[in-house]
Amino acid sequence: MGGADNLLSNAKKSYDKGEYRWVAEVVSHLVFADPKNQDGRNLLADAYEQLGYAAESGPWRNFYLSGAAELRNGVKVLPSPDTAGPDMVRGMSTDLFFNFLAMKFKGTEADAAAMKYNFNIVLPDVKEKVALIVANGVVTPRIGGSVKNNVTATITINRSDLNKVSLKEASFADLLKSKAIKIVGDQNAFTSFLGKIDSFNFWFNIVEP
Numbered sequence: 001m002g003g004a005d006n007l008l009s010n011a012k013k014s015y016d017k018g019e020y021r022w023v024a025e026v027v028s029h030l031v032f033a034d035p036k037n038q039d040g041r042n043l044l045a046d047a048y049e050q051l052g053y054a055a056e057s058g059p060w061r062n063f064y065l066s067g068a069a070e071l072r073n074g075v076k077v078l079p080s081p082d083t084a085g086p087d088m089v090r091g092m093s094t095d096l097f098f099n100f101l102a103m104k105f106k107g108t109e110a111d112a113a114a115m116k117y118n119f120n121i122v123l124p125d126v127k128e129k130v131a132l133i134v135a136n137g138v139v140t141p142r143i144g145g146s147v148k149n150n151v152t153a154t155i156t157i158n159r160s161d162l163n164k165v166s167l168k169e170a171s172f173a174d175l176l177k178s179k180a181i182k183i184v185g186d187q188n189a190f191t192s193f194l195g196k197i198d199s200f201n202f203w204f205n206i207v208e209p
Contacts, residue, residue: 004030008039015047020054023047031071032209045071048207067207077203089166094128097162098141104198107137112196117189118147125158134193153185 001007007030015023024047030040045068052064092100098121106112117134131142161180164170172194175181183190 001026001029004034004037004040008043011043015043018050020047020050024051028207031207035209041071044207045069063206070206070208075203075205075208086163086167089163094123094126094130094159095141095143097166098130098132098143101197102132102139102141104200105134105137105139106196106198107139109196113137115189115193115196117152117186117193118150119152119190119193120146120154122154122156123159123162124156125160128159151185152189153183153187155190156182156184 001010007026011023011027024044027040027044027047030037031044034040048064048068048071052061052068055061055064113136115134117132119132119134121130121132123129129144129146131145131147133140133142133147157175157180161170161175165172165175172181176183
């Protein structure tokens with residue numbers, strides 16, 4: 001594109017012609033290459049605003065305008081809503097709980113993608129069991145089932161203790177120390193697996209790198 005100045009000069013000409021999608025396409029590359037380039041951020045914000053004004057869809061309008069506000073003002077870290085209240089966590093089915101756990105697995109990291117584990121989870125207080133199959137960077141829960149062969153470890157834990165972890169009233173390390181978790185097999189493998197469970201940041205970038 002001939003450098004940042006040339007890119008911005010040409011992008012401004014396209015903006016004046018109403019080619020807002022093209023402007024957003026090319027200037028976003030500049031913002032990712034140089035997030036501190038305020039001229040680039042402002043032009044990209046202008047393009048997003050125009051796309052937002054023209055959007056027929058309310059959600060798409062909001063996406064564009066939120067992106068424009070972020071480019072001009074950054075991400076504002078405000079008090080976040082607490083959606084994981086006690087009633088919500090206790091009301092989650094075992095199926096939903098472990099599918100959410102699987103979603104938080106950082107499988108794109110090289111060491112996580114190389115993990116190959118078979119865990120059997122026993123929840124005695126609710127009389128349920130779950131198999132967790134970890135392979136190819138993905139966690140596959142099998143609710144009500146168990147792995148018969150090549151079992152890495154069998155973990156026994158009350159569902160009520162899992163709720164405490166979700167509510168941040170306890171950690172897996174705390175439960176291991178207090179022996180609230182019983183592990184038969186490779187405890188280090190299970191600890192390594194837990195180390196790849198992500199905690200999501202509520203205030204994340206939408207359009208910035």
